[in-house]
Amino acid sequence: MIDEAVAALMHGDQTRQSPLPDGRRREVRQLFRLVLRCVRAGSAKPIIRPSEQIAAHSFAAGIDLAEVQGPFTVLAEVLWRQLASALAGEQLVQALGLLTAITGAGKDAMARTYVALATRDCEGEQPADEPEAAGAESGDCPQGVVLTDVVGQVGIITLADRDKRNAIGAEMASRVIAALESLRTRQVRAIVLRAAPGMDVWSAGHDIGELPPGKRDPLGYDDPLEELIRAVRTFPAPVVAMVHGTVWGGALDLVLSCDLAVADETASFAITPANLGLPYNITGLLHFQGRLPINVIKEMFFTAAPIHARKAREWPLINHLVPWDRLESFTLELAATMATKSPLAIAVIKEQLRVLSDYQPIAAEVYERVQGLRRQAYDSGDYLEGLEAFAQKRQPIFRGT
Numbered sequence: 001m002i003d004e005a006v007a008a009l010m011h012g013d014q015t016r017q018s019p020l021p022d023g024r025r026r027e028v029r030q031l032f033r034l035v036l037r038c039v040r041a042g043s044a045k046p047i048i049r050p051s052e053q054i055a056a057h058s059f060a061a062g063i064d065l066a067e068v069q070g071p072f073t074v075l076a077e078v079l080w081r082q083l084a085s086a087l088a089g090e091q092l093v094q095a096l097g098l099l100t101a102i103t104g105a106g107k108d109a110m111a112r113t114y115v116a117l118a119t120r121d122c123e124g125e126q127p128a129d130e131p132e133a134a135g136a137e138s139g140d141c142p143q144g145v146v147l148t149d150v151v152g153q154v155g156i157i158t159l160a161d162r163d164k165r166n167a168i169g170a171e172m173a174s175r176v177i178a179a180l181e182s183l184r185t186r187q188v189r190a191i192v193l194r195a196a197p198g199m200d201v202w203s204a205g206h207d208i209g210e211l212p213p214g215k216r217d218p219l220g221y222d223d224p225l226e227e228l229i230r231a232v233r234t235f236p237a238p239v240v241a242m243v244h245g246t247v248w249g250g251a252l253d254l255v256l257s258c259d260l261a262v263a264d265e266t267a268s269f270a271i272t273p274a275n276l277g278l279p280y281n282i283t284g285l286l287h288f289q290g291r292l293p294i295n296v297i298k299e300m301f302f303t304a305a306p307i308h309a310r311k312a313r314e315w316p317l318i319n320h321l322v323p324w325d326r327l328e329s330f331t332l333e334l335a336a337t338m339a340t341k342s343p344l345a346i347a348v349i350k351e352q353l354r355v356l357s358d359y360q361p362i363a364a365e366v367y368e369r370v371q372g373l374r375r376q377a378y379d380s381g382d383y384l385e386g387l388e389a390f391a392q393k394r395q396p397i398f399r400g401t
């Protein structure tokens with residue numbers, strides 16, 4: 001059976017430029033033997049550690065994650081056929097369920113290893129002479145860092161400012177923009193935008209301390225978060241938001257500006273300018289309008305309440321809701337799939353969709369009237385109260401003036 005699976009793998013892989021090296025072939029055979037042992041033992045556990053080890057070797061050798069996971073799919077197909085001819089009824093259903101659990105556990109272990117290795121240290125795109133922030137514990141990432149890595153043809157950008165809950169100010173925004181630029185020159189074909197492992201806030205949104213204290217548009221064209229959102233929307237390859245944890249304010253605009261969003265059950269999404277007395281900008285509202293029905297937009301903006309993952313999937317703010325232990329592997333697989341498609345076609349379709357959804361004809365007079373209304377709000381005492389209340393960690397008292 002192992003020979004049949006190896007032959008199927010070779011047959012299905014004729015597009016490979018060079019044959020599988022001997023070392024990889026041995027690993028594939030070892031994997032196949034382990035899957036069979038797991039099936040006999042009725043447990044997925046024995047597959048996990050060897051899958052991690054194989055993934056670690058493959059990562060170091062620069063092999064694509066999808067390629068490393070491929071043998072599981074092939075072996076599952078071969079085994080399915082064998083099981084279907086040998087068993088029937090409930091027995092067959094149970095055996096197939098076990099097989100799916102085993103191959104799923106192996107693939108997940110590999111994806112987790114890839115992501116852990118890709119984000120294991122803080123070298124990323126840090127300039128060599130950048131000093132670590134004071135107070136960073138050994139093994140922790142310094143404040144404000146954005147980590148960048150490439151797995152196969154997928155770039156991974158990790159927001160890792162734990163202390164500030166990934167609030168996005170000028171430094172964070174410019175680092176993500178620089179990471180996008182660097183990944184563009186490395187010709188990645190998809191990007192995953194994520195928070196560092198273990199964070200339960202994906203991003204706390206705009207750095208409120210960097211919002212102007214009145215008498216100036218808080219979300220003007222040159223605002224760093226606005227620049228970051230534009231960089232994501234105009235990036236010439238798919239950007240996938242991978243969301244574990246809570247998303248606040250402008251970070252939701254960022255998530256919606258990504259081409260797709262995948263989240264796990266810990267995710268929630270809140271748009272909170274009404275907590276600050278902040279008049280959201282027209283471009284930002286268009287981003288919401290491009291993705292959500294108007295009644296949903298209104299409920300989210302008017303209540304500022306977090307929308308939990310299940311509801312978010314239903315509305316649908318996100319494309320996929322997956323269990324937390326499958327989030328990384330699912331998102332990477334999705335990104336890797338897009339990375340195999342025509343980059344030129346994807347880039348132009350993305351740009352067409354952006355142009356079609358971002359632009360609304362609006363008369364100059366109407367635009368100026370709306371901007372005047374916005375000015376009244378950001379020149380108001382309520383906006384200052386919102387900023388002050390956040391800084392003082394208390395509830396704001398809005399007077400409508």
Ligand code: KGJ
Nearest residue numbers: 163164165167204205206207208209248249250272273278
């Ligand atoms: N801006 C600046 N600093 C922030 C922000 C932020 N958005 N969020 C958190 N921080 C800072 C806090 O002030 C703390 O600083 C530290 O991060 C940890 O936060 O006191 P310090 O240590 O100096 P905290 O609150 O102690 O952490 P948790 O208890 O884990 O709570 C995490 C939360 C994300 C729930 C909480 O920090 C929070 O509610 N943050 C504000 C979330 C929010 O409303 N963001 C929307 C910002 N507005 C917008 O983006 C826009 C564009 N808008 O239109 O509204």
